Amino acid sequence: MADRRSPGCRDAARPMSRLAAPGLGGAPGPASGDEAMRRGVVQLGAGPVQRGLLERFRENGLVPILVDRNERPAGRVPGSLHVRAPIDEPQTIVRALQEARSDRRLAGVGIGAVLTSTDLGVASVPVVARALDLPHASIDSIATMDDKALARRVLSEAGVRVPEGWLGRRPCDIPALETDREWIVKPVDSSGSRGVRRIRGPVALAHAIENALAFSDRFLVEECIDGIHLDINGLVIDGRFELVSIGRRHFTRPPACVPIHGGIAGGWSASLAEEVVRLMQASVAAFDYRHGPVKADLIQDERGLVVLELAARFHGDVFSHHVAEAAGRPPAALVWLARLGLCPKPVEGPRHGGWFGVFAEKAGTIRAIEGLDEVRSLPGFRTWIPRLGPGDPVGSPEDNRALVGFGLIGFDRTEDLWAEADRRRQMIRVALD
Known part of the structure; x- marks a missing residue:
């Protein structure tokens, strides 16, 4: 079977049995008898926030294949198929899909894409896609993005602007900081603004490090950059970044840095879009990330754009689906699926x-x-x-x-x-x- 991975993919996954027989992975094969072949999309995680997106899949003629550890996923919609497995256990997911093929739950369905909306499922996507003989990013590129400390170093070495900062496991790992400046302290292995603090002074720094270590065994101390916080959704095909949306996010006052509101205000300027595309292209190239969704947290200050972090998925479904539709734009996942040729190109009417x-x-x-x-x-x-x-x-x-x-x-x-x-x-x- 031909290797259909994206060029430059350095996949560390061990070989496993393929699921790309007709009616499952890759391009659908011919249907037998009167059975019509349908396109399916594997969605890792199917909570209530995902329900609306899964309905959009169905409305566009796609079969949602839900991978969720719950017996009755809260996001399940009529016409979907449920494969029970934890979304952070890729080998278990592959076996569950094999069983679904064997017992003919997936009969007549050709899987065209694998998606997830959460960090928990990100590392599973390339492994499952590889088993389905679908194009996918390298596991190494995704793992590097997922490690905040390593990602900062890779981006900095590629000439991408990131906040000045230090990695530590103990408070003594951090050099003496300027007491008249504000700093951001955050866990390395966490998401959703958990454990993040904006502080000033040595006493506050000690408390913030203690808090961060409750979420991870490593922490980052970074310079605090004031500016406009931007939420970026994009996609990458053959190593080329394509912009999907630019939103804004607003946070609580220090010391906690919790997002409280945001969205898409009508649209964005052509000059900002060009600047974002240049920065994101340099960033995905630094990681050798060549295929899949990508989201970024950026800050725009008087010097330009700064990368806080990237991840191999879209932003959460509140922004990527619900806010997008409220703003007259298609959900990011539908843009991706249309780009793959799995559904019609969505229509936009910005507001x-x-x-x-x-x-x-x-x-x-x-x-x-x-x-x-x-x-x-x-x-x-x-x-x-x-x-x-x-x-x-x-x-x-x-x-x-x-x-x-x-x-x-x-x-x-x-x-x-x-x-x-x-x-x-x-x-x-x-x-x-």
């Missing part, structure tokens, strides 16, 4: 689309979520995506573990998206017992 996150003020047990009905009645409200509800325990609002839910809004371009998102966020209060 304002945004999100806001609601947090509890302190740890406790949720009694009620107050003000939500009033927010729902306001013009431009689209939906509320709950994460927690009455009776659920909630953590401290110092990171995303205290997130109670997301609100989605959409407006014409005449509205002030950021002010409106923040106003509605503040209208909702989490009452605790």
Whole structure:
């Protein structure tokens, strides 16, 4: 069987049995009898936030194949197929797909792509895609992106601007810092703003390092760069970066750095798009990342763009699907699938689309979520995506573990998206017992 991996792929995965027989991996083979061949997409993780995206797959003539460890995935939609497996165990996923082929649950379905919406499934994507004989990025490139410390070094050596910083395992690993400057302390092996602190001074630094080490055995101390935080979604085919969307994100005040609202305000300038594409092309080339979705967190200051991190996936589905649709744009995953020829090219009609996150003020047990009905009645409200509800325990609002839910809004371009998102966020209060 021909190797259809992207050029330059250095795949460290051990050989495994292929699933690319007709009706499963690669290009679908001829159907037998009256059975029509359908295109399928493997989605690693199928929670409630993914449900809307999976419905879009189905509406575009695709069969969602859900890989989820739960017996009844919350995101399952009619017409989808469920393969039960943990999304961070690629060999288990491959075996589960083989079983689904053997018992004919996948009869008449040719798998054309493997996607995930979370960091937990990122490392599984190339292994599963390889078993399906689909193009994929190298495992090495994805692993390098996933290691914050190594990624910083690779980007810096390639001439890509990253924050000045130091890696440590103990507080004594960090040199004496200028006390009149602000610094960012974050765990190396964490995501979702968990364990991230913006601090000034040696006492605050010690506390921030202790907090970061609760999430990882390594931490980074980086210079604090003030500017506009940009959320970038893009895709890479044969090593070439293509821009999908540019959004903005706003955070809580120091010391915690928790995102509270953001979105896509109508669109973006051609000059910003050109600058982002140049930077992202240099970044994916530095990692030798040649095929797949890619997301980035950037900061734009008076000197230009700075890379905070990249990952081999799109941003979470709140931004990549729900906000995109609120802004009149197609979900990033559909752009990718259309680029692969699996569905029609989506139509765009840019407007304002945004999100806001609601947090509890302190740890406790949720009694009620107050003000939500009033927010729902306001013009431009689209939906509320709950994460927690009455009776659920909630953590401290110092990171995303205290997130109670997301609100989605959409407006014409005449509205002030950021002010409106923040106003509605503040209208909702989490009452605790």
